[in-house]
Amino acid sequence: MSPQQPSEDDHVNSERSLTQLAWAIESSAGQFKLxxxxxxxxxxxxxxxxxxxxxxxVEIRILTVQQSNRTLYTAIQEEFGEEMPVCVMVVGLESVQNLSVILTSANQVREEFRKNFAFPLVLWIDDEIYKQLIQLAPDLESWATTRNFAISTQELVAFIIEMANQWFSDNLKFSVDIYLQL
Structure with missing residues (x-):
């Protein structure tokens, strides 16, 4: 197997998962799906x-959760109001100050999602958020379908080299965004 092969396999797997995600979104238009x-x-x-x-x-709308948001349901409701998007993707959960509050409240009002959000809702999460979701919102998590996206070895090595080069050249400005990226 050549060194190139794992990268190609990872790319094919990511593209396949992405195609499956697109199909899930399209087939769920007009109904709630987590x-x-x-x-x-x-x-x-x-x-x-x-x-x-x-x-x-279908049109995908993106909601970036703010650090100060306390409930996911309210954040979506305030962003879109009476407008009914075809699909909503939520990003930024990793930057929320009190994620446990958001996850717990989402679990408590999960029926409201189903009743009032007639669109697929895609939550972009990392492994740490997934662990918390299972622990704090097991009922909500049980409704969800999951798609996994892994970074290729080549991309990861390039990212590490880039961060190391920035560090050694004293160009790495450590901020919350960089921390989250790392």
Missing amino acids: ILARCNYGSLRDRLISRLREICQ
């Missing part, structure tokens, strides 16, 4: 969302 998109890397997630918007036949 989809968990598991991805540990913000840059990969952003590329996947961009690609998904290209291949998906």
Whole structure:
């Protein structure tokens, strides 16, 4: 097997998962469906969302959760009001100050999601958020279908090299965004 092969396999698997995600979104238009998109890397997630918007036949609206948001349901409701989007993707859960409150409240009002949000809801989460979701919102998690997106070895090595080069050249400005990216 050549060194190139794992990268190609990872790319094929990501593309297949992305196609499955697009199909799940399209087939769920007009009804509530909770989809968990598991991805540990913000840059990969952003590329996947961009690609998904290209291949998906429905309009995807993105909601970036704010650090101060206390409930996911209210954040969605305030963002879209009476408007009924075709699909909503939620990003930024990793930056929420008190994620346990958001997850617990989402679990408590899960029936309200189903009653009032007639669209697929895609939550982009990492492994740590997924663990908390299982622990704090098991009923909500049981409704979800999950798609996993892994970074290729080549992309991970390139990312580590880039961060190391920035660190050694004293160009790495450590901030919350960089921390979350790492």
